[in-house]
Amino acid sequence: MTEPGFSVPSGGPGAGSTTELRARFVEQIRRDGAPMSAELAAAFATVPREAFVVEGFQGRDGGWVSPGDRDFLPAVYRDDVLVTKVDGRIPVSSSSQPSLMAIMLAALELRPGMRVLEIGAGTGYNAALMATLGAEVTSIDVQADVAERARAALLRARIEGVRVEHGDGYAGAPGRRFDRVIVTVGVAGLSPHWLDQLEPGGLAVAPVEHAGTHPVLAARGAADGPVTAAVVCPSGFMSAAGPLTADHPFAHPAPATAGTLTGFEPVSGPRWAPALDSMSYRDLWYAAGVWYRRATHGALPGFEQSLLVLLDEARTGGAAVLPDGGVLAGGDEAAGYAHDAADVVKRWESAGRPPMQAWRVTLALTGRPDAPIWVPATWQI
Ligand SMILES: C[S@@+](CC[C@H](N)C(=O)[O-])C[C@H]1O[C@@H](n2cnc3c(N)ncnc32)[C@H](O)[C@@H]1O
Numbered sequence: 001m002t003e004p005g006f007s008v009p010s011g012g013p014g015a016g017s018t019t020e021l022r023a024r025f026v027e028q029i030r031r032d033g034a035p036m037s038a039e040l041a042a043a044f045a046t047v048p049r050e051a052f053v054v055e056g057f058q059g060r061d062g063g064w065v066s067p068g069d070r071d072f073l074p075a076v077y078r079d080d081v082l083v084t085k086v087d088g089r090i091p092v093s094s095s096s097q098p099s100l101m102a103i104m105l106a107a108l109e110l111r112p113g114m115r116v117l118e119i120g121a122g123t124g125y126n127a128a129l130m131a132t133l134g135a136e137v138t139s140i141d142v143q144a145d146v147a148e149r150a151r152a153a154l155l156r157a158r159i160e161g162v163r164v165e166h167g168d169g170y171a172g173a174p175g176r177r178f179d180r181v182i183v184t185v186g187v188a189g190l191s192p193h194w195l196d197q198l199e200p201g202g203l204a205v206a207p208v209e210h211a212g213t214h215p216v217l218a219a220r221g222a223a224d225g226p227v228t229a230a231v232v233c234p235s236g237f238m239s240a241a242g243p244l245t246a247d248h249p250f251a252h253p254a255p256a257t258a259g260t261l262t263g264f265e266p267v268s269g270p271r272w273a274p275a276l277d278s279m280s281y282r283d284l285w286y287a288a289g290v291w292y293r294r295a296t297h298g299a300l301p302g303f304e305q306s307l308l309v310l311l312d313e314a315r316t317g318g319a320a321v322l323p324d325g326g327v328l329a330g331g332d333e334a335a336g337y338a339h340d341a342a343d344v345v346k347r348w349e350s351a352g353r354p355p356m357q358a359w360r361v362t363l364a365l366t367g368r369p370d371a372p373i374w375v376p377a378t379w380q381i
Pocket of ligand 1: 092093094095096119120121122123124125126127140141142143146167168169170184185237238239240241242244
């Protein structure tokens, strides 16, 4: 089954009807841990995600999946990010992972009739979900072709109530007022323009850089402060262009790429059996970012997953904390960094293993003098 006025290949034999695929899709999003109201589940079950990726996307194996392919619809209706544009090998636009979208939309506390500013229109799919929930959406994308394709997709899917604009989202939508801001690209901090355009008591949900990743914050405040936030969930968004990712004094180091950290040796053995699951490891990671400015992540030879690393200033050494609490270290200052890494583990354990959601964040105004941003600066549990 396809939407009225919109037609894509059926997905080939065995793909199942789109209605069935969407029903399974909603169940998958729930299983992956996203809280969903009946309204949000209905939005995921009715908005045709395939209408937003008609030029295809990058599959898990790196190949391009197109609407004519047998696996197209099953791949569209997986709880997976769909990368829709790459620059060389770097993804520069995508439809985000649906369970992450669901968690962010729940945190947005959206109600029908609310005016929403979205930064990062991408495919337009998230804007379509919000419009289906009754919001009036202004969505901005820095790439003109991406904004144009999002407009076309919204028309194709017959979604009303979304205005897509081309521009740097830093400025927001001057002269307009919003009840909510949602940012769907990784940023170093919040633009004061968004806070200025928010009604008093409004909420901004945004993935803000912390220790090399982008945990999602739900922030409130005025353009001239104070600005405070709760932590919603971990995320790994692509980074924004322009002043939204400006370097600043509170920033953690950029992640260490493969091949830069070599010669790391075990310093202390496992502390936890079984090892932390991925969520708890993220919680430890978050705490490490609060306590140590050099916390980020890095690829270490022999480890498939990226690890929590306290990176030295040379960016070639430091210490890594494994999910089982073991510590490896390397480089000229290995001993000092190993001590700090062991301290992170002990401190997090003796604090009762706080989840990232336990932290309350206070933001400070910094960034480029001509385009300041509010960035996380102090934390308390
Ligand atoms: C992960 S995608 C957004 C996903 C989208 N909300 C969806 O539903 O498909 C991130 C988008 O942010 C855009 N972007 C990057 N920097 C930006 C900026 N400074 N202002 C506005 N958009 C930006 C990129 O062009 C990209 O399309």
